[in-house]
Amino acid sequence: MKARPFEPAWRVAFVAAASWGFVVLAGGGAWSAESSASESKAKSKSKAESKAQALSFVDVAQESGIAFQHDNAASPEKYLIETMGSGAAWLDYNQDGLLDAYLVNSAATRVYTPAEPLRNALYKNKGDGTFEDVTAETGVAAEGLFGTGAAVGDYDNDGDADLFVTGYARSILYRNQGDGTFTDVTARAGVGNPGKWGSSAGWFDYDNDGRLDLVIANYLDWTEDNNIFCGEQRPGYQAYCHPNKYKGQTPTLFRNNGDGTFRDVSKESGIGERAGNGLGVVCFDFDDDGWMDVFLANDSMMNFLYRNRGDGSFEDVTLAAGVAFGEDGKAEAGMGVDAADYDGDGRLDLYITHLDFEFDRLYRNSGDGSFEDATFLSKIGYQTFDVSGFGTKFIDYDNDGLRDIFVVTGHVLDNIQLFHEKTAYAEPKIVFRNTGGSFEDVTGELGADLSRPRVSRAAAFADYDNDGDIDVLVNNNGQGAELLRNDGGRRGHWLQLQLIGTKSNRDGVGARVKVTAGDLVQFEQRKGGMSYQAAHDPRLHFGLGERTKADAIEVRWPSGTVDEIKGVDADRVVVVREGDGRVGEVE
């Protein structure tokens, strides 16, 4: 008798494989060397009509004097810290009205000794399109620190920008002395974040006491001692490990005591309750209740959204808010994040970058405490599928009044082509133009420099040349930095607001702004964090398209104060002081 109770059902196996394929498509990530095809990204994927006036992003790093070369301390040991990059920040360190550039570098490790000591770099904006390296005289080199990110905020409310640099196993707080120099006040302030692998950080006032507090996304408990072999046992096939090979770390929240010191309130606030693989952070008021909330993008596990209860504590509402995972319920490799109102409904939405073989996620704020995954509805969908996104921000790059999305990319495995020959380590950037709630990839229309493949990590956004459009400073892992100057973006009219808090924190972080210009109504908030390991132009930027003035500007400060300004001409920076309204303009 020849009998079998069942036969292996190959079709079932294929369904499983196909389903797995979809799983991989939706949430496999790049860590285990999944396949993707990025070579097509070099070609234009734009479906947009060509514009009458050309607009492009041009890399002017070299000609501007930003000769920064990031050294990622790459070694055969494949320490995980080698691949996670490298921060970038804009700050006006000398209060001359020009934003200066700060770039973060790594350091020597047990298995890597650089030819010269590595240091971060501060470049002073000379106002003529060029920059000057002033690192040594300003005292912000952070030598010896394996630096990761940077966050800028006037934590002591003295009118100048202070600088927090995150790093592996420790971080540094540089207090701006107001005289063009900084002092390392880490120890006194108590914000060293010892033993934590700090990634992105954000300044924000969580308790509305008028002082900026500090939240840090911490990554993994990797150390040189617990570094393990990952990849294949073949020469050259060792790979950076998947983050879930290590335990995550809890986020850190430092409360500003107001006297130059901080208190670690991570646990008591609830933010430090759970360990995550934190990489990106954005502080914003997602439910518009006047209290700043915190979103942390976690790598290969669910994200965290902490809702501020207003009593000094936070509540984890991630799952209920629908932002833990993509719509298919799979964890993704969260890297960079930003929040802004992309659809003009007055609510701040979220954009999170992920690795290749995953989708960047656009979460639309439904206004009821939850978000809807609008990745496919917005047509972003598969457009990010074959690249690994890091730094990102909602910016109106063409000043048409709609917030677009800018993403910098780069794979995490420097030997990815051994596993997947069609996947590149260095990848082009992506710019999605907002067409009114949907997005189209216009990268190919914006100049060759965007399509040039790089291993990008931090992207810091600012109008450094004060011409009314947003430029981008990019720190590339193990490569030279880029300064992508926006040429042509100012063809549309624009407005920028510089906020000065009085009762609220001086930076005005947390202030909600509404700009009405004819039929165009825009909402924005002065936020903390954003992007990936980066700090941005403190001014709030609004594109106005063809509108030549803003009919009304409303600023709601964290203190509750509301300033209203009527009839502001476009194409200028308006200085708004809490309680006083418009106090100055810069054209």
Next chain:
Amino acid sequence: MSPRGKILHLKLRGAILLGALLVCHAAAAQSPRDSYQQAVSHMQKGEWEPAVELLEKVIEAVPGNAKLHNTLGIALSSAGRADAAAEQFQRALELEPSYPSPLKNLALHEMSRKRPDEAKEYFERLLKLTSGDAVAHLGLAEIAFAKGAFADAIPHFQNGGDLLLKDPRLVVNFAKSYVETKQPSKATGVLDTIPQTADPDLHFEAGLMLASLESYSSAAREFERAQGGEADLYELGFNLTLAYLNSGQHERAAATGERLLAQGHQKGELYNLLSQVHEQARDTQRAYDALRTATDIDPGDETNYIDLVALCLDHKNFDLGLEIADISVKRVPESHRLHLQRGVALAMKGRFEDAEAAFDRSAELAPDKNLPGVALGLILMQQDRVPEAIGALRERRERGNDDYMLHWFLAEALNRSGVQPGTDEEAEAVEALERSVELNPELFQSRVLLGKMLMRRGALDRAIKHLEKARTIDPADVSAAYQLAQVYRKMGDAERAKELFAIVGKQKDEEREEFTRGGLLRIVREGSP
């Protein structure tokens, strides 16, 4: 002769006659009752003919007694004189139509004569008299079973009582009836009652049935008891290995399988089976080696290549998977399944153009199959050519292919193209999913996507229905729970939403823990440390 002599003669003759009569009477002086008892005694000893002779005489002496005719019928039947026996049973019934025993005997007689309709009539008459008669029930059960009227057979089997258990063959048929009427758990319950002492071949048959019902632990037990029967030793061993494997008894599965190998059964399918055993025991290297051996033994059997490539892909060793896939299509070039799988391996390596070509080839070889088209759609989506994917999948549908997977993937493609609720395309996606669910109600993915899309359009009750069903189909996959939680949240059922979110959160934490513990498995290439 004087008159006086004549009278004496007559008297003498009368005396002699009387004497003779008296002698005869003395000889037949055993009463009918005694004769009957004696006949019964003969019957008890299996001495049928003497019993028949006596009973016939008793009947002659005491005609009109139904019991006597019935007993005679029994004796005749036992003596192998079936027709004569039937006549007696008939006679008994004529005398006493409500006499159960001859009814039963006639029914059994008809059964033996392979006249089920006639037997059925008698059994039914009998049941009218004695509703609980197990023999009648089992007789009717067998008759219905033989006709394929399984639903009719079941109640009779159920009333077979202890008699049923005495015949394992009946137990098997009882179980089969449950299987045929789609009551698998009852079938399993019945098979579990087969006594250990039953015939080994019946155990084997029971084992097969239990395995087909996915009751593998019980199947293994039955296969163990089937040793010593007529079943081919290899088949028995193979099935036992399979049953051990599927009931999680890896060590026993390995031992049984290895024993078969040692006995000289160097068969590809056996190596294939052993590879599954090793893989379940997390010995991927041995699993891989076993499958490689299987492909060498049976180079023309596509199954082994399919499983081997799947193993490689499962462990994310795409290079090796592709290497095997390349070999497979060289060895079995006309296999559409292997070309399809090669396409999958190519896709996993990011070689999408080559993958498309492989899927095209698969479609050429099997134009009636939908999977190549579905795979092509997948690849196109992955390359951000979603409109093309939609076009390709629509075209397949329009050709009349009513395949659940096709409908599902078309809906996925439409969803991923960003269809908005209220549009024709969104309606098309929902309709495709509903059809997919209709064709395959147990496909988890269709239900989850359908639930999601219904939620998006505000049809929350319907969304819940599909998502709840998805959860029962695959409780381990929390994507349904995640969606469901969001639906309940939208409906304002915060409590239920919170419960479900907690389930999702817990599961995700556990998955992460598992990942950290388990790590990535890699198939180590030969010669590597």
